[in-house]
Amino acid sequence: MARPNKTGLSYFPMDIxxxxxxxxxxxxxxxxxKAVTVYALLLCLIYQxxxxxxxxxxxxxxxxxxxxxxxxxxxxxxxSCMTLGxxxxxxxxNERIITSKGIQKRYQSICKLLKRRSDITExxxxxxxxxxxxxxxxxVISEETKVISEETxxxxxxxxxxxxxxxxxxxxxxxxxxxGKLSLPKTEIIDFAALCDYYxxxxxxxxxxxxxxTEKRKSSVRARAxxxxxxxxxxxxxxxxxxxxxxxxxxxGWKCDFDWIFNPNNFxxxxxxxxxxxxxxxxxNAYTSKQEANAYALNLLQQHKRELEEGMADEMEKPx
Numbered sequence: 027m028a029r030p031n032k033t034g035l036s037y038f039p040m041d042i043x044x045x046x047x048x049x050x051x052x053x054x055x056x057x058x059x060k061a062v063t064v065y066a067l068l069l070c071l072i073y074q075x076x077x078x079x080x081x082x083x084x085x086x087x088x089x090x091x092x093x094x095x096x097x098x099x100x101x102x103x104x105x106s107c108m109t110l111g112x113x114x115x116x117x118x119x120n121e122r123i124i125t126s127k128g129i130q131k132r133y134q135s136i137c138k139l140l141k142r143r144s145d146i147t148e149x150x151x152x153x154x155x156x157x158x159x160x161x162x163x164x165x166v167i168s169e170e171t172k173v174i175s176e177e178t179x180x181x182x183x184x185x186x187x188x189x190x191x192x193x194x195x196x197x198x199x200x201x202x203x204x205x206g207k208l209s210l211p212k213t214e215i216i217d218f219a220a221l222c223d224y225y226x227x228x229x230x231x232x233x234x235x236x237x238x239x240t241e242k243r244k245s246s247v248r249a250r251a252x253x254x255x256x257x258x259x260x261x262x263x264x265x266x267x268x269x270x271x272x273x274x275x276x277x278x279g280w281k282c283d284f285d286w287i288f289n290p291n292n293f294x295x296x297x298x299x300x301x302x303x304x305x306x307x308x309x310x311n312a313y314t315s316k317q318e319a320n321a322y323a324l325n326l327l328q329q330h331k332r333e334l335e336e337g338m339a340d341e342m343e344k345p346x
Contacts, residue, residue, distance in 0.1 A: 077133040078125035098249035127151040246288040269301040
């Protein structure tokens with residue numbers, strides 16, 4: 027009995043010029059060094075299956091579970107890879123397939139080295155192109171080292187041809203998928219320096235200012251912007267500015283801060299108006315003396331002052 031064809035590789039090499047690729051450099055610049063981990067794991071998942079994989083709604087969770095990064099951030103990285111050309115955006119938009127021209131070329135190359143058939147019949151991006159000739163002396167080196175890309179560094183594997191019945195089923199599935207295909211959330215571009223400056227000017231003297239936007243804080247901002255949009259961030263800032271409770275008018279004198287605001291649960295609660303109002307209701311109803319009544323009146327005056335400040339803030343140019 028013939029041994030069944032292997033459908034994946036046990037490992038794949040990494041080219042030493044990977045980080046010289048301008049697209050990889052841009053990916054790191056725009057999404058931080060963590061993006062390379064997401065990208066490499068994505069390629070591992072592709073190579074386990076062959077030279078392409080179909081988009082799955084659980085993919086962000088799978089990568090998040092293995093990397094520890096937020097799903098919203100992973101979606102941003104995948105979209106950036108498509109925008110930069112590391113993955114084929116056109117094929118994803120049309121077929122929900124994740125692959126690239128380079129991945130398919132490396133698939134042909136590795137199959138030739140392993141003496142496997144290298145037929146690329148499904149979702150081909152290299153139709154009509156001639157395969158380069160590799161000499162015996164340079165078999166272990168990619169034939170296209172002059173073109174430095176992530177696919178040069180990472181070689182794909184053979185995807186066995188599906189049976190005719192499976193193809194018919196997949197064609198039917200593809201038709202249904204196109205009608206209601208899932209699009210990746212739009213990536214929001216954020217000027218973090220401007221955001222930090224705006225936040226500090228808006229809340230100075232009211233709640234703790236931000237000294238440094240760490241990578242963890244940037245990740246939280248990106249996630250909230252991806253989930254709700256940048257306008258929602260502005261809306262949340264204004265709601266916090268109008269919430270005496272969040273500014274310290276409560277039994278404990280507690281005040282919110284940047285990290286608390288961008289916590290996913292707290293962010294939604296603020297948007298929904300859970301902290302709207304002049305003050306803690308139980309405290310306001312407890313006023314029994316003239317002194318306490320005067321204190322409440324003073325609080326109303328302070329609120330009016332904040333409203334005036336808000337009017338001035340609205341006139342400021344949106345920073346991010």
